[in-house]
Amino acid sequence: MKKNKTYYLLGGFILLLVVIRLCSHSEPRPEFTPRDYPDILRSGVLRAVTEYNTLSYHADKDSVSGFDYELLSAFAQAKHLQLEVTPEMSFEKRLKGIAEGKYDLIATGTVITTRSKDTLLFTHPLWLSKxxxxxxxxxxxxxxxxxxxxxxxxxxxxxxxxxxxxxxxxxxxxxxxxxxxxxxxxxxxxxxxxxxxxxxxxxxxxxxxxxxxxxxxxxxxxxxxxxxxxxTQFYAWGAPKYAPILLDSLNSWLDQYMKSEDYRNLYKKYFH
Missing domain, CATH: 3.40.190.10 (Periplasmic binding protein-like II)
Structure with a gap:
């Protein structure tokens, strides 16, 4: 009787392990690989995360607008990249996504501080705020x-x-x-x-x-x-620490684009 009880317990334990294993494989987590600019160019897709607000990224009926979204779209178009934008309200989740390689860029105004420089590479300042x-x-x-x-x-x-x-x-x-x-x-x-x-x-x-x-x-x-x-502080986009080439590419493009009439019109549209 004691032997049978042991078998029952062992069988139940094995069944529990099988159930746990099946559950763990029922919804596989997507795997992301940290990428720098050459990897992004090879894929043809730039993955950015932003905040959903009227300044950064905003959907109205069939159109999408926002200073960060429109500026990012201009960069993607210039570099012949398809743009994937994910709105995320949580600042911590944006940082986590960058660290995990889920996103290539934080394309929303992020204040430049000594602490934030520990986790991100910042583009040239895009605007001043407080x-x-x-x-x-x-x-x-x-x-x-x-x-x-x-x-x-x-x-x-x-x-x-x-x-x-x-x-x-x-x-x-x-x-x-x-x-x-x-x-x-x-x-x-x-x-x-x-x-x-x-x-x-x-x-x-x-x-x-x-x-x-x-x-x-x-x-x-x-x-x-x-x-x-x-x-008053500087605000900029944030690239991952492992993507210095992406940062250089963004800054080189911004240096030229911010001198253009298109940029001046875009800036006036959102910053009166």
């Missing part, structure tokens, strides 16, 4: 939550996109004002969604890129974006 506080305008006759300057941020909860480079600045700001600022990282929404949440009263404060905020402020007349969180 992080700002998004809050509701004060209402007459009501107790106001309005923040007039950075010193009043003590004890407040700020919502920011998870993994955003703005977090480094916010941690420094906590030290500067010698008070606690509660940081709520959000991974399912981007800056435009955070603006809508502040406007609707779901949250009180958010930290967003100034250019994105300015591009959407007309939709939310009850919002104020006049309080700076950071100083």
């Amino acid at each position: 992080q700002i506080l998004v809050q509701r305008k004060p209402e007459k006759g009501k107790d106001s939550l309005y923040i007039h300057n950075q010193l009043e941020l003590g004890g407040k909860t700020l919502h920011v996109v998870k993994g955003s480079p703005a977090l480094l600045r916010l941690h420094n700001l906590i030290n500067e004002i010698a008070d606690t600022i509660y940081l709520q990282e959000v991974d399912q929404y981007g800056p435009e969604q955070l603006m809508a949440m502040v406007s609707g009263g779901d949250i009180d404060y958010a930290v967003c890129d100034e250019n994105i905020a300015k591009g959407n402020i007309a939709l939310y007349p009850n919002l104020d974006i006049d309080t700076d969180i950071s100083f």
